[in-house]
Amino acid sequence: MQLLDCMEVIPEAMAQIRSNGGAFLTVSAGDDINTMTIGWATIGFVWGRQIMCVLVRKTRHTYGIIERSRDFTVSIPLTGMRKELEYCGTKSGKSQNKFTGCGLDLIPSVKAHTPVINCVGIHYECKIVYKSAMEAGGLIEEYQHLYPLKDYHTIYYGEIMQCYSTMEEIKVEKSKS
Numbered sequence: 790m791q792l793l794d795c796m797e798v799i800p801e802a803m804a805q806i807r808s809n810g811g812a813f814l815t816v817s818a819g820d821d822i823n824t825m826t827i828g829w830a831t832i833g834f835v836w837g838r839q840i841m842c843v844l845v846r847k848t849r850h851t852y853g854i855i856e857r858s859r860d861f862t863v864s865i866p867l868t869g870m871r872k873e874l875e876y877c878g879t880k881s882g883k884s885q886n887k888f889t890g891c892g893l894d895l896i897p898s899v900k901a902h903t904p905v906i907n908c909v910g911i912h913y914e915c916k917i918v919y920k921s922a923m924e925a926g927g928l929i930e931e932y933q934h935l936y937p938l939k940d941y942h943t944i945y946y947g948e949i950m951q952c953y954s955t956m957e958e959i960k961v962e963k964s965k966s
């Protein structure tokens with residue numbers, strides 16, 4: 790694991806999200822854990838802190854978990870994983886375990902309760918410090934077509950507690966049962 794300056798790696802991180810089909814947003818609360826693909830995220834300074842914002846629609850299984858969570862992680866694969874990103878961006882954790890469904894492993898985070906995806910990539914561990922449900926009236930007309938079902942996002946502001954890259958997958962002991 791190599792610690793990264795999360796601001797320095799923004800260009801690489803965003804380029805990967807755009808060209809590679811997204812990133813994994815992982816959430817957990819109690820025994821519940823889920824991951825879904827995200828294509829939209831921002832990183833910058835707010836409240837004098839390094840903040841990552843992710844947007845989750847209320848219709849996602851992820852929403853019910855992140856609402857009870859104190860943190861989230863974002864894992865940006867650097868070596869493809871398009872199949873897994875496609876899977877986690879089209880299947881719902883409501884009806885299946887997506888980790889076993891597409892062979893994704895988790896590894897413990899350094900600071901967050903929520904683990905990160907075991908992949909070659911850039912990982913962000915974020916503490917939720919604020920959330921804001923979008924209000925329809927606040928969005929300009931030009932963007933309204935992005936919400937034909939009126940399922941507006943909730944935006945979660947996560948203070949970046951840890952940012953690092955993993956250059957190889959960690960060996961995970963598979964359960965024998």
Ligand SMILES: Cc1cc2nc3c(=O)[nH]c(=O)nc-3n(C[C@H](O)[C@H](O)[C@H](O)COP(=O)(O)O)c2cc1C
Nearest residue numbers: 826827828829845846849850851878879880881882
């Ligand atoms: C490339 C891509 C990007 C996506 N970005 C987002 C996003 O930023 N926010 C969101 O709510 N859903 C996004 N989605 C849709 C969710 O990943 C998808 O609905 C997923 O099945 C939700 O899983 P869940 O029900 O287990 O939470 C994206 C899907 C894809 C394929």
